[in-house]
Amino acid sequence: xxxxxxxxxxxxxxxMIADMYKAKFSKAGFxxxxxxxxxxxxxxxxxxxxxxxxxxxxxxxxxxxxVLRQLRAEPEFKKIPVVMLTNLxxxxxxxxxxxxxxxxxxxxxNFTPSAIVDKVKSILK
Numbered sequence: 001x002x003x004x005x006x007x008x009x010x011x012x013x014x015x016m017i018a019d020m021y022k023a024k025f026s027k028a029g030f031x032x033x034x035x036x037x038x039x040x041x042x043x044x045x046x047x048x049x050x051x052x053x054x055x056x057x058x059x060x061x062x063x064x065x066x067v068l069r070q071l072r073a074e075p076e077f078k079k080i081p082v083v084m085l086t087n088l089x090x091x092x093x094x095x096x097x098x099x100x101x102x103x104x105x106x107x108x109x110n111f112t113p114s115a116i117v118d119k120v121k122s123i124l125k
Contacts, residue, residue, distance in 0.1 A: 006124055009050035010034040011041030011067060012085070013059040017108070021054070024113040028121070038062025042070060050080065052120055055102075057086040057093065065100060072101040081123050085116065 008030045012018040018034045025032040033048050035041035039061035045053060053071070057064035064084060071077040081103035086093070089107040097105045103123060106116060 005029060005031040006052070007048055007050040008032045008120065009041065009045050009048060009053045011038060011044070011053065011059065011064070012056045013037055014056075021113055021116070024117050025120075028117045030117075030120075036060075038064065038067045041067055045071065045077065045080075049076075052103075052124055053080055053082045054085045054116070054120070055082055057084060057088050057097075065096060068097070068100045068102060083120065083123065 084097040084105040
């Protein structure tokens, strides 16, 4: 059976922020799955094989950079777009994300959840 909805994996340790994004993406017609730490996030990604991953950086167990590094090391997950969605806006963090293979890098405070939904739609086009 073909997937009808695009699947978004949201790896975000702040439950309130995660719920806000879940509501926005669900309303926009996405199937959004989320995990509250990096290790659970990796398991989720391996299980659901999402169309795109939204990844926070500062999280328990594994941080976003560690998750991204592990994903990019596995051929099966190399092609999945990964968007860093974080409050870390330092140039070296952005650069590190790009070097590790992030598709894009958004600072949460600079974008509304609706804007993030729009960005994800354009990446998935």
